[in-house]
Amino acid sequence: MLSYQHLYHAGNLADVHKHAVLAVMLDYLTRKDKPLSYLETHAGRGLYFLDAPEAVKTGEAAGGIARAEVAGWFAADHPYARRLAEVRAAEGATAYPGSPLIAAGALRPGDVMHLAELHPGEFAALQAALPARAGLHLHRQDGLQMALSLAPPMPRRGLMVVDPSYELKSDYEAIPGFFASVARKWNVGVLMLWYPLLPGAPHGPMLAALEAGHPGALRHEVHFPPVRAGHRMQGSGLFIVNPPWGIEEETQRLSKLFG
Known part of the structure; x- marks a missing residue:
């Protein structure tokens, strides 16, 4: 959906949930001395500044990452805290890394x-945030099509993040078949889907189909009140196929923090 821009929502509680889990999984995967692939279907701009008018207007970062840090949710040696510190050291105190920068900080030569990012403005910002280097491939195209064309990627070890805007009903409808196709081609890949928890549970049929097709997957949800009047998001969900060993410990810790 070309109207969606994550700058309004960067650093919110859903980002804290998603990025903390992602950082821990990448930390685990990079401990083994074997190369891996990282795929992301809806990359966004990669780097956000939480003092931007868009971010300040919604107040989502103030109720998200700022709240989590004041409360001490993440120790300095937590993989998510390390990525935050690295990006702030390079870009300034108000910088916030999207998942592409969290991954870039964890990956090795x-x-x-x-x-993949389809929005022209977001893609240009992504290019600026991640200068060209060996092993980095930026695709201005539909992310689901990119992933299907690459599966199985080389190296075969690796992780894929799928994070649509969910502004269209078709976003929910496309995911189960897409996951089935990717998993069939890339049976060793860690596949992580993020979805919002909204009134009426529009994610329900999608999750039912995913759980039927991937019985060993991990589903983790956290709940929180809407950040402002009229805001519909009431929580954040992750569905992870082939979850790395030990990730349940982090998800259980996050469940207690979100309460």
């Missing part, structure tokens, strides 16, 4: 990144 020899690892490969494929990032």
Whole structure:
């Protein structure tokens, strides 16, 4: 959806949930001395500044990452905290990394990144945030099509993040078949889907189909009140196929923090 821009929502509680889990999974995957692939279907601009008018207007970062840090949710050696510190050291105190920068900070020489973003302005910002280097591939195209064309990627070890805007009903409808196709081609890949928890549970049929097709997957949801009047998001969900060992410990810790 070309109207969606994540700058209004960067650093909110859903980002804290998603990025903390992603950082821990990448930390685990990069401990083994074997290269891996990282794919992202809806990359966004990669780097956000939380003092931008768009971010200040919604107040979502103030109720998200700022709240989490004041409350001490993440120790300095937590993978998510390390990525935040690295990006702030390079870009300034108000900088916030999207998942492409969280991944870029965790990956090593020899690892490969494929990032898709269709929005022209967001893609240009992504290019600026992640200068060209060996192993980095930026795709201005539909992210689901990119992932299907690459699966299985080389190296075969790796992780894919799927994070649509969910502004269209078709976003929900396309995911189960897409996951089935990617998993069939890339049976060793860690596949992570993020989805919002909204009134009426529009994610319900999608999750039912995903759970039927991937019985060993991990589903983790956290709940929080809407950040402002009229805001519909009431929580954040992750569905992870082939979850890395030990990730349940982090999700259980986050469940207690979100309360």
